[in-house]
Amino acid sequence: MAARVIDGKAVAAALRAExxxxxxxxxxxxGLAVVLVGEDPASQVYVRNKERAAKAAGFxxxxxRLPASASQAELLxxxxxxxxxxxxxxxxxxxxxxxxxxxxxxxxxxxxxxxxDGFHPDNVAALALGTPFLVPCTPRGVMRLLDAxxxxxxxxxxxxLGRSNIVGRPMAALLLAAxxxxxxxxxxxxxxxxxxxxxxxxxxxxxRAEMVKGDWVSPxxxxxxxxxxxxxxxxxxxxxxxxEAAAVAxxxxxxxxxxxxxxxxxxxxxxxxxxxxxx
Ligand code: NAP
Numbered sequence: 133m134a135a136r137v138i139d140g141k142a143v144a145a146a147l148r149a150e151x152x153x154x155x156x157x158x159x160x161x162x163g164l165a166v167v168l169v170g171e172d173p174a175s176q177v178y179v180r181n182k183e184r185a186a187k188a189a190g191f192x193x194x195x196x197r198l199p200a201s202a203s204q205a206e207l208l209x210x211x212x213x214x215x216x217x218x219x220x221x222x223x224x225x226x227x228x229x230x231x232x233x234x235x236x237x238x239x240x241x242x243x244x245x246x247x248x249d250g251f252h253p254d255n256v257a258a259l260a261l262g263t264p265f266l267v268p269c270t271p272r273g274v275m276r277l278l279d280a281x282x283x284x285x286x287x288x289x290x291x292x293l294g295r296s297n298i299v300g301r302p303m304a305a306l307l308l309a310a311x312x313x314x315x316x317x318x319x320x321x322x323x324x325x326x327x328x329x330x331x332x333x334x335x336x337x338x339x340r341a342e343m344v345k346g347d348w349v350s351p352x353x354x355x356x357x358x359x360x361x362x363x364x365x366x367x368x369x370x371x372x373x374x375x376e377a378a379a380v381a382x383x384x385x386x387x388x389x390x391x392x393x394x395x396x397x398x399x400x401x402x403x404x405x406x407x408x409x410x411x
Contacts, residue, residue, distance in 0.1 A: 136281070137378075138390065140393045144273075147400075161192040164403045167225045168226045169202055181396060215241075223243070223248065239251045244265075245406060249269065251268065266406060267302055268299070272394075285307050290312040290331060292315070293317045294335075300318070303335055315331070324348070330350065331350060332352075333353065339361065344357075344372040344373060349376075349377045351380055352382035353380075
């Protein structure tokens with residue numbers, strides 16, 4: 133039987149509507165400041181989408197653009213100003229940053245209470261300790277998708293393929309906090325296919341087009357594909373060979389239209405959480 137398709141667009145739209153309704157009930161507009169350094173075309177698209185989504189949710193959103201020639205000191209001074217600004221609840225510095233700027237120094241400079249990307253070491257530690265506050269948006273979005281699809285991580289064997297700070301590690305920590313039995317696989321894992329086949333919940337976040345084959349998927353498993361890979365023809369594919377996997381899985385996210393739309397929705401949710409904690 134073909135897998136149930138988890139519709140990330142619909143879940144994200146519902147979450148964005150919920151966030152907008154909660155924001156409308158507040159006596160102030162939550163403030164999101166997005167900082168873009170340089171002219172990376174992909175980053176410009178991401179930043180524009182974030183600003184548009186924030187405005188649509190009724191947030192007070194500003195995008196601050198610095199030239200690619202901006203120094204680390206200038207960027208840190210901007211962050212210090214945003215940290216002090218009482219109208220700013222969330223600060224997001226779009227990555228990657230131009231060469232010559234240390235992203236870790238920038239992330240550490242953001243007030244952890246305004247760190248809506250969830251990358252500051254204080255927020256990473258809180259998640260690792262099982263007391264999450266602001267958690268990275270993409271893995272948060274995956275948890276939201278599982279919840280919306282009625283898939284409970286508790287007691288389930290979950291495998292996270294990928295161990296980046298942005299997706300894999302926080303994903304594993306969130307699943308553990310939700311009582312899954314979690315395995316983290318990566319480029320040094322022996323017999324990846326066998327590890328994947330053991331999983332009842334399989335999360336792929338490797339950035340390798342269609343690497344996870346149908347026979348890596350256990351019959352009935354839930355497959356969440358975080359990957360976004362551009363094909364030679366200009367299309368988008370995930371890290372999972374979709375058609376093969378969908379023939380075996382119980383539920384699966386498509387690319388595009390799966391995890392992707394959840395990331396911005398969760399950024400808005402994080403901004404709301406940050407605002408509620410500060411004001
Ligand atoms: P990343 O930083 O490049 O990390 C990739 C991870 O996959 C690493 O841990 C790496 O292992 C592992 N890996 C790479 N090749 C492998 C292989 N052949 N076998 C086993 N493991 C392998 O990537 P990322 O930032 O986590 O992103 C992963 C994917 O998610 C990308 O396609 C990205 O575009 C996508 N993404 C989507 C969203 C969204 O909104 N939907 C958000 C963020 C990222 P090692 O640690 O051993 O090197």
